[in-house]
Amino acid sequence: MSIRLKVILPYLLLTLVVAVIGVYVVTRLVSNTLSERLTNQLLEAGRVVSDNFVRQEVAHVETGRIVAYTSGLAEALRREDREAVLALVEPLVSGLSIQNLILITPRGTELVHIVQEDGEIQRVEENTGAAGSPIVQPYLQNRDEQEPPRRALGVNLVNDQYYYYTAIPVPLDDGFAGVVVIGTAIENILPFLKSTSLADVIIYGADGRAIGTTLGAGSADENTLNMISISDEDFRSLIVQDDVVTGENFELDGRWYRLARGPLQVGNDRVGVFAVVLPLNFVIQSTLDNRTTYVLLFTLVMLGVIAIGFSVTRLIINPLYSLVQTSQAIAGGDLDKRTGIKSNDEIGTLANTFDEMTARLKERTEELERTNELLTRMDKTKSNFIQISAHELRTPLTLIMGYSQMLEDKVKDDAEAAMLAKGILDGSERMTDIVGSMLDVSRIDSNSLFLKKTELQVEQLVNKVHKGFAPALKERRIKFETEGLDALPMIPADPELLQKVFHHLVMNAIKFTPDGGNVTISGKYLNGRVPAQVEVAVRDTGIGIDPDSHSLIFNKFYQTGEVLLHSSGKTKFKGGGPGLGLAIARGIVEAHGGKIWVESPGHDEKNYPGSTFFVSLPLEKKAE
Template sequence: MKIRNIRLKDIDIKKINFKKINLKKINKSITLKLFVVTALVFIVFISSTLAIQSLFFGQFYMSKKKNDLQNGMEKFRVSYNKTTDEQKIAELIRDFEDTNNAKMLILNSNGKSKFITRPGSEKTEALRLRLINDIIKKWTMDPSIIIDIKASNKPVTILTDKRGNETRYMISAVPDNSKDEIIFAVTSLQPVNEASSVIKEFYFYFYIVALFLIVILSLIYSNMVTKPLLELNDSASKMADLDFSKKCNIKREDEIGNLADTLNFLSENLNKSLTSLKEANSKLEEDIEKERRLEKMRKEFVAAVSHELKTPISLIGGYAEGLKDDIFEGEEKDYYIDVIIDESKKMANLVADMLDLSQLESGNFKLVKEEFYIDELLKTTIKKFAAVFNDKNIKFDINFIENTKVHADWSRMEQVITNFITNAIRHTNEDGSIMVNMKQQEDRVLISIENTGENISEDEMDKIWDNFYKIDKSRTRKLGGTGIGLAIVKNILMLHGSEYGVKNTDKGVKFYFTLKKV
């Protein structure tokens, strides 16, 4: 089954059709529209107010004056009918005139004015009555008017004609049938047209100032409204580019504030989701890469095993057939039997090493670490090779640092040291020498195994750690090497987090590795 790796980097974000929004365009659009709408609303409102006042102020003034005067007359008539005390009546007249800014006169059934003394100067009162008499006389010259007023039993109001610069008056009459009298009230009308003209001129200057204030306030208001919207759009645009660093710093207790909080919440959740997706994708890549490496290792393993086992199997098969056919006799027969046994041991060693290497390279191998003295391990391991050193007449020099404690896997480190020493023995000629040295390096200890002999070419320095790589295949086979010893060493040291390597020296070749001290 093939696993297809869908990686986040394969998704071209630029190809996703995010609708890009021009911030400058939005800025101009929203601010301008809001400014125009706000300004127009204020202008229409003020213009309408001024126009209504200019057109209907006069009519409103007349209507209001008429209603107030008639209502006042009705109230006065009710109070007037309840008393006969002239002093009380005089107070009622005074209150009415002060309240309505009007002059009052009462006519009896004969059409004569009924003089009612009002507190104050008699001369002033006489002038008041004469003025009222003159106005009312013009209005009541027709007797039918008096008859109509009495018949209606409700206030009747008229306006005098305007002649030149004369002041116009509003006259209101209400019959008092209980006393067979008519109550008149006269009030002068202010020159509304003149006042209206002044008001219009005032409105002109007011309108100019108002327009200026409207423009300023509309700009301020539109900026106050659009600023958080632009910030929201900026954050949303950053989110569209998968940049979640931008946050909306809008602290408002309204819909815009709620929207900002929601956008921040969305940004945080998207960031977490994408981070989780990236981590999952990275893990998937690692798993697939690991699977590929294992598959490659399996193929290389099978190919290498086939190649390595081909020669010993051929030898064993050929010699076994010869022995079966009695081709060999005597000492020759014993020799070939020994060859078969030797090749069988080599095959067993090779299979054991390959299984060991397979475990180490699987990625699932667990070290069994413990604290121990590395110098003791070196001494114990080296003693096993004493006979070999004597057989090849190899001089062995040791430089130990006593009581150097490390935290590592004892058996695997023994395997590392054994491989290095075995490798050194194979490449050291008779009468050569091997030097094992320990050196302190801050929190680590450096261990090196150096042997005399030929140097390794620079091209092969890195290759010697690969599986089944042999510098001198014929010589290695003769000495019994499997070709995967250094590959096993490399994997063990990598699991320990050790630094390791090889370098040429004046005498030969030096292998080294480090371990962390306790």
């Protein structure tokens, strides 16, 4: 049997069983129509919302009376002693968690206005016009401390939030002392209404605009509020209804809802309109007996799922786990490891293919190891050949140079002979440089480069290199400049070897810079690194280096671009050479514990983008 059937058949049977049970649950438990259930639930939720607003009103009245009957408050309010009133009511605002408290004097002065948000109490200094509101004006006109509380929905101009307000008169022994207004933010009332009614709630203001809701992102979501608002005509019609009225279906955020609206009546005042909202797929839980049957049936289904899952695990996961273990062993270097899986399905085919691939990988690895060993021996032979050849060439070259110098002295009066002698001497010096480079490479390859470190000044070292290339710079009209070298600290380094580094870098800069170009050597002290570093940059205005060659140019015998392959090209434009200079420079710099690299935008023999070689050397001495 294939792995596809092993996976599909059990879950096909499971799907069939679940479908049969689902049909039974739907037909058995859902006895009434969805519309009837939604309507009943909406009407019940509407009654719960109305009752909870009444409870909120009772809490407002109790809080307002505590404030009004606080000892000394009525007298201070009547004489408009703001500081005395604040001293009395601020502890009450904090202790009773009053969100908005307004105190109006008998003359209509908004004496105290306090807003509390997130535990922080804010005194409002400006007049917000609360004394002119419809729930305060009747008290100021009638001046009757026995009048009942009044309530309304309104906007607090301090924070532009909608509040539910309750106003009560403040009595004094000899009459009316002012008005207390208690407010609670609608956005704080809504979550409690939702949790008790088990439905989303919408509150509408006097013009039919939704001022708060638990739908979507809540009261702060202006798009949601605009979408669920009603017309002023519908608002006037709803506010005179005697009960909750079911309304239309609507879609919000890809989900369909049904709502019921009704007047928000507290006492004798109808302060607004509210709506309760439920999703259309809301299903009321059925009877206890049917619920028990539902749980029992799905428990049996879950046991079946567990049993099938266990079987699938044994059929599929165990072989896959074996494959994982084998692959990890092979990744760790054990190429003799095999899966040991023997089956006729897809996993068996995968395991057999994997084992064959491992066997071929082992054969290829052994072949590469043999090749690498051969290449290592060849590289060692090449290094030995270079070292022996260099030593063998040095002695005859020394003789040639000596005889050439003697010959040059004897024929100095013969211009033609003197020119030939000088040519022999220049060629011998060039060949001696190449032999010296070959010996340096041999010592670097064999890790026998011995450093004689001393404290030295980079500027002095660069000046020596400049002096050696002065004739070539003059001949090629190349401007040589230094920047910041005099400010560099002393560094521990081998002066002879480090001079070779800058010798090769400057020689390359001259060779690959056209006549009339610039070569600049700059330095800076990097004290932020550990250890501190001295960084020297050799910058030219030459033909540049292709980014693909930035790492290759430090290899032995590597040449970039088209060069003139002749020994006399030491400082000529694009002059040739053996390709050892940068390899030697890298070996010497790394032996000092430093780093060398190049930066260049690319190779261009028309625009001359130039190249910059960086040498970074540590100031701290390392063990030699």
